[in-house]
Amino acid sequence: MTKTHQFNFQQLKLRPNFWLWVIFFLVVVFGFLLTLCVGKAQDIEMRENLIVYAKTIEQSIDCQPFSVVLNTNPELLKPSDLKNLEVQLNSACKANKNCHFIYLLYGESSNRNQHQHVNFLLDASPQQASEISHLGDLFFEATDGLKNAMSDKTALVEGPVIDRWGTWVTASVPLTTTRHTNNFVMLSVDVAVTGWNKKILIKMLTPFAFTLSFLGILSLLMTLNNRREQAVNKILDSTSQIAQLVNHDPLTGLPNRRLLEDRLDQALKAANRSEDIVAVFFLDLDFFKAINDIHGHLVGDQLLKDVAARLKQLLRSEDTVARIGGDEFIILLPKVKDELQAIATAEKIIHGLTLPFTIGNKVIVQKASIGIALYPQHGHSSDEMIKYADDAMYIAKRHGRNCFRLFS
Numbered sequence: 497m498t499k500t501h502q503f504n505f506q507q508l509k510l511r512p513n514f515w516l517w518v519i520f521f522l523v524v525v526f527g528f529l530l531t532l533c534v535g536k537a538q539d540i541e542m543r544e545n546l547i548v549y550a551k552t553i554e555q556s557i558d559c560q561p562f563s564v565v566l567n568t569n570p571e572l573l574k575p576s577d578l579k580n581l582e583v584q585l586n587s588a589c590k591a592n593k594n595c596h597f598i599y600l601l602y603g604e605s606s607n608r609n610q611h612q613h614v615n616f617l618l619d620a621s622p623q624q625a626s627e628i629s630h631l632g633d634l635f636f637e638a639t640d641g642l643k644n645a646m647s648d649k650t651a652l653v654e655g656p657v658i659d660r661w662g663t664w665v666t667a668s669v670p671l672t673t674t675r676h677t678n679n680f681v682m683l684s685v686d687v688a689v690t691g692w693n694k695k696i697l698i699k700m701l702t703p704f705a706f707t708l709s710f711l712g713i714l715s716l717l718m719t720l721n722n723r724r725e726q727a728v729n730k731i732l733d734s735t736s737q738i739a740q741l742v743n744h745d746p747l748t749g750l751p752n753r754r755l756l757e758d759r760l761d762q763a764l765k766a767a768n769r770s771e772d773i774v775a776v777f778f779l780d781l782d783f784f785k786a787i788n789d790i791h792g793h794l795v796g797d798q799l800l801k802d803v804a805a806r807l808k809q810l811l812r813s814e815d816t817v818a819r820i821g822g823d824e825f826i827i828l829l830p831k832v833k834d835e836l837q838a839i840a841t842a843e844k845i846i847h848g849l850t851l852p853f854t855i856g857n858k859v860i861v862q863k864a865s866i867g868i869a870l871y872p873q874h875g876h877s878s879d880e881m882i883k884y885a886d887d888a889m890y891i892a893k894r895h896g897r898n899c900f901r902l903f904s
Contacts, residue, residue, distance in 0.1 A: 516721065520714050527707025531700050538699040542692065543653040543665070550667040550685045551651070553588045553598070557581055559673045559681065567677040570602060570617070575631055578618045585620030589685075596661065597621040597686035600671070601635055602679040603646045614638035614646065617681055627661075642668060646682050649675055656689045663689045745819040747797060748804035756818035756826055760878040763830035764871055774871040775838040777827035778885035779807075779845070782863040782897040784823035791858060798855050799862060810848045811841075826882060835870060835902070842866050842900040850898070865892040866900035874903045 559581070565572050581600075589598040600617040619629040629635070637659075645652035645668060655665035664686045674681040743755040751759070760776065767774045781803065788796040800823065807817045807825065816828040827845075832838050846864060853860045867888025875881040888903040895901065 516714060516718050520711065520718070523707060523710050523714065527703060527710070530703040531707065534703050535696045535700045538696045542695065543667075546653055546665060546667040546685070546687060547651050547669060549592070549687075550669040550683060553585070553685065554669050554671055554683045556588065557584050557671075557683075559671050563673050563677055566602065566617075566674060566679050566681065570615070570679050571632065573617075573631060578631070582618055582620045585618070586622050589620065589622055592687070594688045594690055595685060596664070596688055597623070597684075599629065599684050600681050601638070601642075601646070601668075601684060602674075602681045603643075614643060621686075642682070642684075646670075646680055649680060656692065665689055665692065748801050748819050750804050750825075751816060751818040753818065753820040753826070756816060756820070756828060757878050757882075759816050759830075760828055760881065763828060764876070764878065764881075766830065767871055772830075773832040773834065773838075773873075774881070775829040775832045775841070776869045776871075776881040776885045777825075777829070777842060777845070777900075778867040778869075778882065778889040779825040779827060779864050780889055780893070781823035782865055782893075784862070787860065787862070791855075791860070795855050795858065795860075799853060799860060802853050802855065803849065803862065806848060806851075807845065810845050826885070832870070835873075838868055838870060839900070839902070842868055846898060846900060863898040865889055865897045867892055867903065868900060869903045 562573055562577055562581075565577070585598050585600075589595045597619075598621055599619040601614050602617050603614055614635040616629040616633045616635055617631060621628060639654060641652060641654055649670045651670070652668045653665065654668075656663050657666070658664075666684055666686050668682045668684040671681040671683055743752060744750065745752050760774075763774050766772070784796070784799075787799060800819070804817065804819065804825075807827070811817060811827065812829075814830055816830075818826050818828070820826055829838065829841060832841075845866065849862060849864050853862060867885045867890065869875055869881045869884035869888060871881060874884045884903040888901045892899050892901040
């Protein structure tokens, strides 16, 4: 209803820092992915090291003595033929405290499609006799991955897997001297997963700690920023409240005389450029003192609020209604076509105010007298316009009240 030209302090209010939240989210995602990548890289590195360890053992043994027999018929081999090899592998297994099982496996055929079974050639693990597999025994726990690796003659790392002996990672590498035999041999080493996950977690601690540190810094910045926002917004709220008190009537919330004069000055300047007419109404409630005397000041104050609300309903959005004290109101119509439009608005207000007001259980009929001054016909400054409208209002009072008079 009342168009304000005052600065809106709410526009200055700080909002939560959007970009800090974006950075926070990106750091969380990046830190999570980096931590996973570092853990994955450590796992891959340990698997590669295990392959190197198995290849080192493979290169230290000589399979040439039995490769010819293996190429023809593995059943012709005897455990005694592998005794020297068993001693070598047994020593290699004992050299690593994490190594528990080491064994040689062979497939039934060099044809990839026929590698359905995997057999033990030699189980050289330094374990109890009951846990040692014998030459030609079927390896029931052979996985599809191991069968494919034996068909492709490639190295393989599997696990960690859990069985009745514990949790293991198995590295299998091909024996070079048997690559071209019908019954290709694979050397397998079972290593206990002692500290495997621990090593991965330790490696992941660095990016994880970096991410937490960065998030801690961001959280601190966001906390400081929020406190700064709260402090600034509190100041702006206080400033806005002060501006409200300075420029508005505390009872009705309408603009006061100070704000009205500012708007009137602006309206006169605009009218001077556009050659529009500006109308100023000086409105005084008739016999308002009797309301206070009869019904009390609480009813009188509520009546002033209701009158203010009804005046705003009766006016245009670009018009201003201000309370300048007591039961006196000034109405500013910044753009009026002619004198007839101003008169029609005054008649509309007088008629609108004659409708009863209901306050609690009391019905009150309140009337008003209005004086009208027009720019540039009557005055050229805000002081003149208000004075002439005030003079016209007193003329209306002398002519019976509940009416309007145009300044002459």
